Amino acid sequence: xxxxxxxxxxxxxxxxxxxxxxxxxxxxxxxxxxxxxxxxxxxxxxxxxxxxxxxxxxxxxxxxxxxxxxxxxxxxxxxxxxxxxxxxxxxxxxxxxxxxxxxxxxxxxxxxxxxxxxxxxxxxxxxxxxxxxxxxxxxxxxxxxxxxxxxxxxxxxxxxxxxxx
Numbered sequence: 470x471x472x473x474x475x476x477x478x479x480x481x482x483x484x485x486x487x488x489x490x491x492x493x494x495x496x497x498x499x500x501x502x503x504x505x506x507x508x509x510x511x512x513x514x515x516x517x518x519x520x521x522x523x524x525x526x527x528x529x530x531x532x533x534x535x536x537x538x539x540x541x542x543x544x545x546x547x548x549x550x551x552x553x554x555x556x557x558x559x560x561x562x563x564x565x566x567x568x569x570x571x572x573x574x575x576x577x578x579x580x581x582x583x584x585x586x587x588x589x590x591x592x593x594x595x596x597x598x599x600x601x602x603x604x605x606x607x608x609x610x611x612x613x614x615x616x617x618x619x620x621x622x623x624x625x626x627x628x629x630x631x632x633x634x
């Protein structure tokens with residue numbers, strides 16, 4: 470059986486390895502791999518192949534509607550009439566909403582992502598017997614593993630190789 474777990478890069482990973490070794494898991498059956506974190510900036514605009522689920526035009530559409538109604542109402546008093554002023558109001562409302570949303574995505578959410586700083590930086594793979602699976606899982610969670618997954622399969626103790634299904 471193999472257990473895969475993710476950790477932040479803290480002292481807890483060392484404590485987990487030491488505890489596993491004390492409980493009888495050989496060091497050659499414990500494998501820790503650091504992950505490379507994303508270095509490039511996230512893209513703001515979506516493509517056909519990739520979308521992050523955030524919309525940049527939602528506030529623009531709402532403000533466009535509101536400004537169009539206000540522009541058309543005021544347009545009855547102005548020289549160009551309600552249709553032109555309604556269209557001008559819609560365009561101005563959309564641009565203001567788009568600018569607000571772009572500002573929140575580029576500045577405010579970027580600050581929040583930097584402050585949050587919660588990354589899965591290490592993967593630990595433990596090769597053990599099926600009877601030890603529950604014990605190993607409890608040890609990993611006690612040492613603040615972010616997640617644990619079990620893969621059952623043929624395991625050969627001692628040589629470090631495993632065939633998983």
